[in-house]
Amino acid sequence: MKKWVVLIVVLGALVGLGTMMKAWMERRAGTGVQPAVFTGGSEHWDQNEVPVSMQCGACHEKEFRQWAGSDHAWAFRKLGDQWESEAFHNMKLSAHGSVLQFSTDGQGRTVHDGQANTSWRAEWATGRIPLVQYLVPAKDGGYHTLSAAWDVNRKEWFDIFGKEVRQPGDWGHWTGRGMNWNTQCAWCHMSLFHKNYDPVKDRYASTWKEPGVTCIQCHGPLLDKPEAGTGCMISTKNKLTPQQIHDNCASCHARRDEFDHDFAVGDRFDDHFQLVLPVQPGVFWPNGMQRDEDYCETGLRLSRMGKAGVTCLDCHDPHTGTLKLPQEDNTLCMRCHGTGEAVNGVKAPVIDISKHTPCPQPTMGARCVECHMPESLYMARDPRRDHSFNSPDPLLSVELGIPNACTMCHRDKSNEWAAEAVKKYYGPDPKMAKYRDRTRAVQHAYEGKEDVLPLLMECFRKEEVGAWRATLLDLMDSWAHEPAVQELAAGAVNDPDALTRAAAAKVMGRANNPSAGKLLNDPLKVVRLQAEWALRDSLPPDSPGMKELTAAALHQADQPSGAMKLAQIAISRKDARAAEQWFAKALKWDATSSVVHRDYAVFLASQGRSGEAVEQMREAVRLAPRDANLWYLLGLGQIENNDEPGALQSFDEALKIEPAFIRALFNRALLNEKVGRLEQAIQDLENCSSLDKENPDIPFTLAVMLYRNGRYRDAAAAAAETLRREPRHAQARQILESASRHGK
CATH class of the missing domain: 1.25.40.10 (Tetratricopeptide repeat domain)
Structure with missing residues (x-):
């Protein structure tokens, strides 16, 4: 009897071992039915909502826990009593001429707009600290992001636009296209998001794999089944370069226009996005510092740090998102600048902090980041550091009104005081003086000064940073018909920087320079699209270039800017009916934009409808009465209508605003x-x-x-x-x- 018992036990053990071996083999072969998942607890708002990332956490527990408490993990979440009970407890906010009331009932959280006498159900939340925004469903299948936000620290509602008044019907009102979540926010708050906009029905059917920025958004590509040999749902065979990792970060941490939703880990940023550069006033300061909500990538590309190859992960932990070392005592910066350590093959200049700054140790002024990465508030209450790594230059503050870190700290002092202090400590020719002419050139170009072209050209010729070359060349667009400008642009066709090549295509296209055609086959889409746009009147409808240009515009077809592009493409195809339809959409979606009315007026004039064109230009002037060019264009239209007294008056108005x-x-x-x-x-x-x-x-x-x-x-x-x-x-x-x- 005992022998049978022993035999049964042995057989049972062998069966168990066989089952384990089978499971192990299935895991290695990627054929297991139930993949292992993370089973512990974490700081995530609900880790069951990220099933693929939970599989990653089974093997990478440390990294999963670090990520679970990060801003990336909390970038998008469901609502919960533990976070929303106070915010939606009969709270009120007055903004944009209305009173919003936030309350909770048996159905969930409600936002009531007193002005519109309309209620919405809050369904999702974005962000965690220092503020939270909420999403409400829209009639088009998408979502709108409230401009009202909850201040987590002060326990109160506020409006992210401050005292700026936005009315219903405005593009930028929270019920308008400018606050449409599917276009403006979602790609950077979700993982593997696809907008899926139908321009015929004007509806969204957006999809995503996981809420928040999860493992699969930064590692990839996501596999259809577990990888053989590892069981991973993400390929372990692709080893990314530092630049590829950085481009993945930049896909969200940048002010940019999208060409598509096809960006995948390992792709080039410039193949899917157009980075916004400081080429127009009000977005950046002329020295490249952030002014509007500009994020990080543009500043970094404009900086010497970016040129040297510094990337996000040199300073930030990829999973927590926090700094790798303290910044308060300069440990982070001095890791390289105290030792001369090479970053991506480039040695950092060694800095002696005791001599580098006039501010005594260990005051705030002696911190590297306070001078070279000053903080500014965005969304009214969200402090963010500048990433252009400029050196403060109060002299340019005196000349051009640019903020500087000295008086941002010493708020009781003047720019003149700061400029004199810098001169006294660093001498009459400090390092930052090297970049003054470039900043002046950019500012004078903003102001439309006719005599700035020689300075722009001189700065372009000696500029080492690609993003600055692109900026300077783009600013020469107003002088595109000058032979010297065309010569510069033609020489930039082979520039190593993609944005500079794109600027070259734009400038050459303005003057119908056939050399722009050389860039139609550029390896990067950001360049090709600019060349295609420049040459759109001559591209055959079925050519690869026209198809690519149209596809990029259709991706943006849910916004006025995309509709305007599609209208211009229709004009190039001599399809006036389609052009008018797209202009009508743009006017409907952004009726308060002078630009839309201006471009529609130009189109109407080209169709011989000069009376309608003048009416559109009158509306443009009403919306932007301080725009001299609009008055000028109105005058030209009035001449076409034989209204000579009206035209003279319009020219007079233009010259009152801009005498030169x-x-x-x-x-x-x-x-x-x-x-x-x-x-x-x-x-x-x-x-x-x-x-x-x-x-x-x-x-x-x-x-x-x-x-x-x-x-x-x-x-x-x-x-x-x-x-x-x-x-x-x-x-x-x-x-x-x-x-x-x-x-x-």
Whole structure:
């Protein structure tokens, strides 16, 4: 009997061992039915909502726990009593001319808008500290993000736009397209998100794999079944480079436009996104510092740190998202700058903190980050550090109004005091002086100063940082028809920086330079799209370039900007009906945008509908009365409608706003002559000539006007000035000879 018992036990053990071996073999082969999952507890809001990441946690427990308490893990979550009970306990907020009330009932959390007398059910939350925003469903199958946010520390509601008033119907109101979660927020708050917008139905059917930024968003690609040999749901064969990892971070931590939702781990950022550079006022400061909500990537690309190869993970832990070392005592920065340690092959300059700053140790002013990464508030209450790593230069604050870290700390002192302190400590030619001309050039380009082009070109030629070359070249777009600018752009076709090549395509396209076609086959989409846009009038409808351009625009078709692009593409295809339909959508979605009304007016004028065009331009001027160019365009439209008094008034308004507006002066001069105001016309052209001392067309026009009105001696002088500017000007020579004979 005992022998049978022993035999049964042995057989049972063998069966158990066989089962274990089978399970082990199935796991190695990737055929197991039930993959192992993380079974412990964590700081995650509900780890059962991230089943794929739970599988990762089975083997990578330490990393899973670190991630579970991070802002990435809490980037998107369901609502819960432990977090929302106080915020939705009959709280109120007055904003945008209305009173919002937040309450809880048996169905969940409710937001009531008193002005619209409408209630919404809050369904999701984004963020955790220092603020939380809530999502409510929209009629189009998407979600809207409230501009009202809950301050976790102060225990109160506030509006992220501060005192700025946004009305229902505005693109930027929280019920408008500007606060549509599916387009504006979701890709960076979800894992493997796809917008799935249907432009015909104007509806969303968005999908995602896991809420929040989980394992599969930063590691990949996600496999259909566990990997053979490891059981991992993410391939372990792909070893990413530091730049690939950085591009993955940048896909969210950047102010950018999307071309698609196809970005995958290991892809190039510039193949899926257009990074926003400091090429227009109000977004960045002209030295590259963040001004609006700009995130990190642009600043880093503009910086010498970025050029040296510093990436996110040199300073930040990939799983907690926190800093690897303390910043308060400069340990983080001095890890490299105290030792000269090489980062990605580039040695950091060694800095002696005791001599590097006039601020005494261990005050806040002696912290590296306080000077080179000052904090600013965004979303009204969210402090974020600048990543352009600028050195504070109070002299430029005095000249251009740029903030500097000195007076951001010493709030009781003036910029003049700070500038003198910097000069006294560092001498008359400090290191930051090297970048002053570049900053001045950018600011003067913002202001439209006609004489800034030589400085822009000089700065471009000596610039080492690719993103700055792209910025400077893009700012030359206003002078795209200048041969020297075209020469620079053509030379940038082979620039190693993708954004510089893209800027070259834009500038060449503006002047119909066929050299832009060389970039249609660029390896990166950010360059190809710019070339395709520049050459869209000549691209066949079924060409790869036109298809790629249209696909990128369709990805943005749920926003006014995308609708405007599709309208322009339709114009290129000579499909006026489709263009009008897309313009109508843009006007519906952003009725308070002067740009939409302006571009629609230009389209109407091209269709011979000048009366409608003027009405659209009048609306544009009403919405942006301080925009001189809109008044100028209105004047041109009024000339088409034979409204000469109205056109003169519009040109006058443009010149009140911008007295050196040469095109407005020039056209007013022609109109003044037409209505019999010859002296005013001559004065306008003389003012044009003094503002632009190189353009031969201005004195030539003056010569023709004077000659036509019998002012031969003056006409001869104007013709002579034309020939001084352009010695080969045959018509000017004819006027000079004829006027000289008449003058005798």
